[in-house]
Amino acid sequence: MRKLPPAVATGGAAAVALVALAAAPASAATADSQFDVIFPGKKPQTTYYVQNTAGNSGSMTGKSVMHWQIVDDQVVDNSKRFTSFKITTRIEERLTKSSEDHVVTSRTCDWTKLVNDNYSWNLLEDANTCAAPPTVYDGEVWWSTDSTIVYDIEGDGRGPITKELTGSPLIHG
Numbered sequence: 001m002r003k004l005p006p007a008v009a010t011g012g013a014a015a016v017a018l019v020a021l022a023a024a025p026a027s028a029a030t031a032d033s034q035f036d037v038i039f040p041g042k043k044p045q046t047t048y049y050v051q052n053t054a055g056n057s058g059s060m061t062g063k064s065v066m067h068w069q070i071v072d073d074q075v076v077d078n079s080k081r082f083t084s085f086k087i088t089t090r091i092e093e094r095l096t097k098s099s100e101d102h103v104v105t106s107r108t109c110d111w112t113k114l115v116n117d118n119y120s121w122n123l124l125e126d127a128n129t130c131a132a133p134p135t136v137y138d139g140e141v142w143w144s145t146d147s148t149i150v151y152d153i154e155g156d157g158r159g160p161i162t163k164e165l166t167g168s169p170l171i172h173g
Helices: 006-023 112-117
Strands: 027-037 046-056 059-070 082-094 102-110 129-136 142-153 161-164
Touching: 027 142, 046 082, 046 142, 059 082, 059 142, 082 112, 082 129, 102 129
Parallel strands: none
Antiparallel strands: 027 046, 046 059, 059 129, 082 102, 082 142, 142 161
16 A cells, blocks of 8 residues: 655645535534314324524524324324414524524425325425525524414314424524
């Protein structure tokens, strides 16, 4: 086996380290939320889990990923559960750590068919990920990602229900 001169070996290691640094995101912050939905009739009670993630990898990104699981594994009635189920994911900025959020970009994803067709979902796919359009990162402001879910349960007579979910921790610098 041939040895490399020390300068080449050191330079090669430095180049690999620089590539690894360039590929890694500068920062990311995540927050988790969960809520239960109790349906009328014999439809299974379900827990919904949402993870909001803000990321800076040269541009500011924000996404919400949702999973859900029935509480009781005895599915008696797997009929339509929602007339509507939508999530809005927002990338927000603040001028100071304690000032008010301002929405920079947002996206609303209609997951009505997805949640009605699948009484449980544990996969990480595009189908259960709602990503706001990325925006230019400015290290002078404070950034976060949060989301709101608005759903209407089939047959309960209550109308739309709004869930404000926990936003990600702030990213700055």
